[in-house]
Amino acid sequence: MIRYSLRCEKAHEFEGWFSGSADFDDQQQRGLIGCQVCGSVQVSKMLMAPSVSTAREKEATRTLALDTAQKQAFAKIRETLATIRANAEDVGDKFPEEARKIHYGEAEERGIIGQASAQEARALIEEGIEVAPLPVLPDDVN
Known part of the structure; x- marks a missing residue:
């Protein structure tokens, strides 16, 4: 899963989770991604800093459970x-x-x-x- 920071044409910011970049592209092309505030489907990905985690953080993530x-x-x-x-x-x-x-x-x-x-x-x-x-x-x- 990949998390994207998204912005609609009216500058409302939100995030979405996708199985990959192709999944985002497919959903966007089909008009399935919409702004929760205004409903616009004119949505684009925002620049994001890569998430770099240490081995200790990775271990903590693996042990998290419901x-x-x-x-x-x-x-x-x-x-x-x-x-x-x-x-x-x-x-x-x-x-x-x-x-x-x-x-x-x-x-x-x-x-x-x-x-x-x-x-x-x-x-x-x-x-x-x-x-x-x-x-x-x-x-x-x-």
Whole structure:
């Protein structure tokens, strides 16, 4: 995983975690990276100083672990995500179109999951269509 410091076109700064540079580029090209403040998808990486750690710091990082409460919380999140996925139809990149059809009664009402850009999700919400992002947990990408 790599952490990038990001800035939107309106100078709001935030950070994002990606599996690599290609993952950032792909998500940016697909409009999936948006500013949490203004929603802009015009996002760029900021200059960052490299993180250099000593052997002692590396050892400390390797021994860090989740406490019992955190492990239980992640287990509940994973269980909830599994339930959502098991009870929803994956419509892939047709998500915005299918969500609208369901909302306007043009398709049968059912749970769906899929992909939508930040702009598409914002447009759905503005239309009164209830959508929510599904989290990607650390184990899902490592």
